[in-house]
Amino acid sequence: MQEFLLFKFYGLQVWQYLGIVAFLAGGFIAYKILGWIFNFALIKIFSRTKYKEILETYIKTVYKLSSLIVVIYIIYDNIGFLKLGRAFKKTATIVYELIIPLLIFGILYKLTYLISDIIRHLASKTNTKFDKSFASLIRRTLKVIIFIIAGIYLLNYLKIDITPVIAGVSIGGLAVALAAxxxxxxxxxxxTIYLDRPFEVGDWIISPGFEGTVEEIGLRSTRIRSFNNSLITVPNGKIIDAVIDNMGKRQYRRFLQFLRISYETPTPVIEDFIAGIKSIAEEHIYIVKDNIQVSLHEFGEYSINIRINLFFDVPDYLTELQLRQELMEKVLQLAENLNIKFEKPNRFQS
Known part of the structure; x- marks a missing residue:
């Protein structure tokens, strides 16, 4: 039996092959056991928190990677028992020093999504789309930081001296500074946009050079959907220097119209028409009652002009459009009932 275990095959003895199989089998069993322990422990710890549902999504990835790190460490620390030679030990060291940090970076990368989701969960209680966008910004920033750290580690591991690179940057510092x-x-x-909050996703904004609805606020630029349905990309550096008229932040939405009626309209009918418009506005539940203005405005060249100025108390532009239509239809119906004729603007008489 001893002779069989010492029998060499492709440079290794049989007992060494059996040891490798035992290490792999033991590693697999340890991985499963540790996975169960980590999973149980993490669920126990976080089950009492208010972020339980969010954390459960990421616990599986974290406990799997954590278990794998522990198993690889145990195998690497004890593999010398098999006396597999210096070449194998050197190769195992290279693999170990490369895989362990990558697994750690994998956990950190996954945690960026966890942090982002927690921020989104908190933002969902604030009823603001801006905080939801802030979660995306945090996630992207953390990703960039993780990739930078991973890149520096990899360069250091490959023994690439970054001193000449730094020296080159200092020599060409002006060019780099201008480029960056x-x-x-x-x-x-x-x-600045996230701290100052001049607008948020979904707001209709107007600025010299662009107008539309904000779709996304990114690390480098903000994307705005124009009313022509084109996508405008504006660098954030330009936005903070621009004058922004945020129509989405209006407390009320103004309705201003001028009705041009015929000079042939009797005065009592005009009075009934104005009173009728006021009555329609006062009965409307979404019109601000203390600022309804309907009155004769001026004698135009070809018409008597009535000015309507009021405000809708609505949350968004689509609702505003719907209510404007409803109001205008009622005014038209009132004009029809009173037999009032509207004059075209800038009408030329023969």
Missing amino acids: QETLKNFFGSI
Whole structure:
């Protein structure tokens, strides 16, 4: 039996092959046991928190990677027992020093989504779309940081000396600074937007050069959907320097119209028409009651002009459009009932 175990096959003895199989089998069993322990422990710890449902989504990935890290460490620490030689030990060391950090970075990368989802959960209680966008910004920023750290570690592991690179940057510092100026300006512009909150996703904004609805606020730029359905991408550095008229932040939405009626309209009918419009506005549940203005405005060249100025108390533009239509239909119906004729603007008489 001893002779069989010492028999060499492709450079290794039989007992060494059996040891490798035992290590792999034991590692697999340990991985399953540790996975169960980590899973049970994490669920126990976080089951009492208010983020239980969010955490459960990521617990599986975290406990699997954590278990794998522990198993790889145990195998690497004890593999010398098999006396597999210096070449194998060197290869195992390279693999170990490369895989363990990658697994750790994998956990950190997954945690960026966890942090983002927790922020989104908190934002859902604030009823603001801006905080939801902030969660995406945090996730992207953390990703960039993780990739930078991973890149530095990889360069260091491959023994690539970054001193010449740093020296080159210092020599060409002016060129690099000029090239990075816009990028840094846009990045800090995004930070300013999130801190100052001049607008949020879904707001209708107007500024010299662009107008539309904000769709996304990114690290470098903000994307705006124009009313022509085109997508406008504006660097954040330019947005923070621009004058922004945020129509989405209006407390009320103004309705201003001028009705041009014929000079042939009798005065009593005009009075009934104005009173009727006021009555329609006062009965409307979404019109601000203390600021209804309906009155004769001026004697135009070809018409008597009535001015209507009031405000809708509604949350969005689509609702505003619907209520404007309803109001205008009622005014038209009133005009029809009173036999009032509207004059075209700038009508030329023969």
